[in-house]
Amino acid sequence: MYSKTVKLKDNESLAKIDLETGELIELAFKPNNIPDDKEVFEPNGIFKKDYTNSWKFLNRELKPIEFKAAHTLALMAKAHTNSLEPLNDETTIPQLMEILDVSKNKVKPILDRLWDYGVYGRFDVKEAHIPYTKYWVFNPYLSFNGKLIHSDIARLFRNTHCAKAFNNNMYRYKK
Numbered sequence: 001m002y003s004k005t006v007k008l009k010d011n012e013s014l015a016k017i018d019l020e021t022g023e024l025i026e027l028a029f030k031p032n033n034i035p036d037d038k039e040v041f042e043p044n045g046i047f048k049k050d051y052t053n054s055w056k057f058l059n060r061e062l063k064p065i066e067f068k069a070a071h072t073l074a075l076m077a078k079a080h081t082n083s084l085e086p087l088n089d090e091t092t093i094p095q096l097m098e099i100l101d102v103s104k105n106k107v108k109p110i111l112d113r114l115w116d117y118g119v120y121g122r123f124d125v126k127e128a129h130i131p132y133t134k135y136w137v138f139n140p141y142l143s144f145n146g147k148l149i150h151s152d153i154a155r156l157f158r159n160t161h162c163a164k165a166f167n168n169n170m171y172r173y174k175k
Contacts, residue, residue, distance in 0.1 A: 057165030077138035084136040118160025
């Protein structure tokens with residue numbers, strides 16, 4: 001008895017031949033080696049990692065309306081970059097009111113508080129042949145969609161309160 005790894009194309013299958021009888025037997029195997037009592041849950045769903053320590057920190061520190069706004073931004077974050085596009089410094093108060101589902105008088109205080117905690121960042125960029133842009137980016141220490149993150153993005157948020165809570169579940173923001 002021995003085993004050997006064989007690479008197959010999509011249209012190929014494994015079979016064994018009994019050298020004494022010439023019998024050809026196709027080998028049945030489970031794709032991806034998924035156990036019988038498991039299944040792929042919603043294969044077309046969007047995968048996003050949320051970090052419990054950071055979210056528990058915000059839940060302790062923020063008012064419910066602020067926490068909801070942070071969660072709304074998390075749901076907007078784009079895969080692999082955490083960009084909050086189309087949000088930027090030019091986004092109007094009425095647009096922010098609609099997105100965050102808050103009144104006109106609460107938009108600025110809520111965003112200021114989320115900014116203070118490091119929930120999102122504003123970054124300036126001037127690329128060749130592209131107008132000057134200020135990007136809003138969601139903190140990847142709260143949630144991130146993807147396996148790999150550009151080191152610069154992680155580094156930008158490394159010293160935020162959310163990142164400190166990510167690394168220490170007992171962290172408190174002492175103003």
